[in-house]
Amino acid sequence: MADVRWGILGAANFARQHMGPALTLAPGGHVAALATSDPAKAAPFRHFAPGLRLHGSYEALLADPDIDAVYIPLPNTLHVEWSVKAMQAGKHVLCEKPMAMQAGDFDALIAARDAAGVFAAEAFMIVHHPQWQRARQLIAEGAIGKLWRIDGTFAYNNRDAANIRNQASTGGGGLRDIGVYVMGSARFAAGLEATAVRASIQWENGVDVYATLSAKFGDADYAAFTSTRMHPRQEMTFHGEAGVLRLPVPFNARVFGEARLELHRGTETVTERWPSLNHYELQAAAFNRAVNEGGAGYPCPLEFSRGTQAMMDAAFASAR
Numbered sequence: 001m002a003d004v005r006w007g008i009l010g011a012a013n014f015a016r017q018h019m020g021p022a023l024t025l026a027p028g029g030h031v032a033a034l035a036t037s038d039p040a041k042a043a044p045f046r047h048f049a050p051g052l053r054l055h056g057s058y059e060a061l062l063a064d065p066d067i068d069a070v071y072i073p074l075p076n077t078l079h080v081e082w083s084v085k086a087m088q089a090g091k092h093v094l095c096e097k098p099m100a101m102q103a104g105d106f107d108a109l110i111a112a113r114d115a116a117g118v119f120a121a122e123a124f125m126i127v128h129h130p131q132w133q134r135a136r137q138l139i140a141e142g143a144i145g146k147l148w149r150i151d152g153t154f155a156y157n158n159r160d161a162a163n164i165r166n167q168a169s170t171g172g173g174g175l176r177d178i179g180v181y182v183m184g185s186a187r188f189a190a191g192l193e194a195t196a197v198r199a200s201i202q203w204e205n206g207v208d209v210y211a212t213l214s215a216k217f218g219d220a221d222y223a224a225f226t227s228t229r230m231h232p233r234q235e236m237t238f239h240g241e242a243g244v245l246r247l248p249v250p251f252n253a254r255v256f257g258e259a260r261l262e263l264h265r266g267t268e269t270v271t272e273r274w275p276s277l278n279h280y281e282l283q284a285a286a287f288n289r290a291v292n293e294g295g296a297g298y299p300c301p302l303e304f305s306r307g308t309q310a311m312m313d314a315a316f317a318s319a320r
Contacts, residue, residue: 007067076170
């Protein structure tokens with residue numbers, strides 16, 4: 001398998017701390033270039049990519065013939081524009097979530113992908129972690145019987161007005177930052193699409209800081225909330241007639257705590273644990289394989305991400 005040579009658009013903190021190292025540590029690829037107008041920001045990237053080439057603009061990196069794939073950690077409102085430009089330049093694209101601001105934008109992304117003959121995906125890392133693949137398998141196999149209810153929670157406290165997550169102009173807000181997880185994980189595990197989506201939202205300075213969600217997944221009720229003004233908490237549960245699946249660290253494995261899945265049936269609880277796996281590295285490895293093998297079996301293609309965005313669009317429409 002050919003090694004995928006990665007370029008990163010922008011020296012974002014998340015790219016420096018998480019995805020940059022993952023792109024180099026994961027088998028099948030390495031970080032080869034960075035685009036930033038400030039050369040000083042490249043220094044930390046060279047700790048894990050000592051041969052890093054530096055480009056002074058995004059356009060220059062996209063023109064680099066020695067780059068195969070581009071990772072895009074830019075502000076949300078720039079994702080579609082630069083994803084399309086990267087694909088038109090013949091680069092494979094892994095773009096941070098939310099990859100688009102509305103579901104219709106995915107049509108342009110899918111069209112650009114198909115026209116260029118490249119692979120592209122939203123960076124929805126959790127579906128690459130075995131705790132979520134196992135949850136999906138158990139539900140499909142009937143381990144909890146008929147699914148009656150899904151509950152989801154994701155909250156953290158960020159009151160920094162300068163943070164892009166708190167700025168409407170850059171596509172901030174809780175639903176776009178973390179709602180994608182409580183929605184997308186339910187879709188992935190249940191293998192169903194949401195209907196009857198409803199939401200109630202509290203806003204501050206044009207961004208949602210607290211949202212309660214309800215929907216139906218088949219016959220199952222769905223209830224969730226997100227907040228960027230509350231004490232950190234995250235959990236997903238899937239409650240069936242014969243048991244309960246609980247994921248107490250569903251979204252920030254190794255940061256919020258140990259990734260584990262609890263299957264409760266009767267008086268018995270079986271717990272599976274994954275204490276050391278890094279879902280960013282798993283995502284990078286899966287993407288590298290998709291580049292070399294044509295994308296077959298990739299758990300989160302653009303079409304999947306479009307479905308999550310459609311659910312989010314319905315939530316916003318309901319609240320407004």
